[in-house]
Amino acid sequence: MNTGCLIKRNLNLNGIVSEFTHEKREFTCKKGQQFIMEGAPVNGLFFILSGKVKVFRTGINGREQIVRFANSGEIIGHRGFGTQEYYSIGVMALEDTALCYFSKDNLQKVLLTAPNFTYDLMLFYANELNRSEAKVKSISQMTVRERVIDALIYIERKFGQKNKFLDIVLSRREYANYAGTTEEQVIRVFSALKKDNLIDTKGKRVQIIDSSFLKREISEHNFYLDS
DNA sequence: GCATTAATATGGA
DNA sequence: TCCATATTAATGC
Structure with a gap:
């Protein structure tokens, strides 16, 4: 679904873009490094060029609630874009990750001039909102077992399996x-789940053996309509 | 290589 | 839910 980042898909087509992509800043981030701090001022938007990150929010007694995971090609920090002045979330790299960063001013200029880009971004926001609402439901109505299965399905959809194991640790x-x-x-x-031969693990790596069965188990909550 | 620390897995209050 | 402990994996020297 995310074949290349939103930016590249839409902006290589017309002229405005070169100016835009020219102003981006690229940087890399090592595994375990946090590059967005909760409470830091918002100045733009991040895109993942390669790598994987987790987006979280710190709750009471310091427990982190992971809001979502993001793979290469995805947008980070969009919740703060627009009205919010400070990030309400933190983002940490789960592996070595390359990012690019676009300033607010820069992005606003492009949004006003490239409608297909703006449209794509809107679809992305709509999808995120949908997922966020589904998550509220999952937390409040599903059992622990169902929520864990739900998490596994989500991870599988987002990162896929490689060499039989989920392509993320x-x-x-x-x-x-x-x-x-x-x-x-x-x-x-x-x-x-291992006993029922539905998944298998090897160290921290996890393999999903029977994903259709797992999906069936949580299907009455029909969630997993995800990006 | 080994020693130390971190993570996982189970059992039980 | 929280804690204790045995086993296993990761990391430093």
């Missing part, structure tokens, strides 16, 4: 922080 704690539960609960659900 997450700790059990990170699964927990996404599913809104605890590390122990995730470990327990994983063990149960």
Whole structure:
């Protein structure tokens, strides 16, 4: 779905772009490094050129709630764009990641002149909102087991499987922080799923064996209509 | 290579 | 939910 970043897809076509892409700033970020701090002022928008990140928000007693994960080609920090002055989220690289950054002024100029880009961005926002609402439901109505399964399906859709394992390495704690539960609960659900031969694990790597069965188990909550 | 720390897995209050 | 502990993986020297 995200074949190349939004910017490249839309902006290489017309002339405005070269000026725009000229003003971008590129930088890299090592695994575990946080490049957006909660509370920092918003000055623009980030795009992931390559790599993977997690987006989170710190709740009470310092527990992090992972809002979403993002793969290469995706946009980061868009919630703060527009009206908000300060980020309400933090973003950390899950592996070595290359990013590019566009300033607010710069981006506003392009949004006003390149309608197909603006339209694409709007679709992206609409999709995010949809997902965000689905997440509220999942947290409030699904059981722990269902939420963990939901997280696994989400990860599979977003990152896919490579060499039989999910193409991203997450700790059990990170699964927990996404599913809104605890590390122990995730470990327990994983063990149960392994017993039923639905998933397998090797160290931190996770393999989904029967994703259609897992999807069926949470299908009554029909969520996973995701980017 | 080994020693130390971090993460995982289970059991139980 | 929280804590204790055994096992296993990752990291530093």
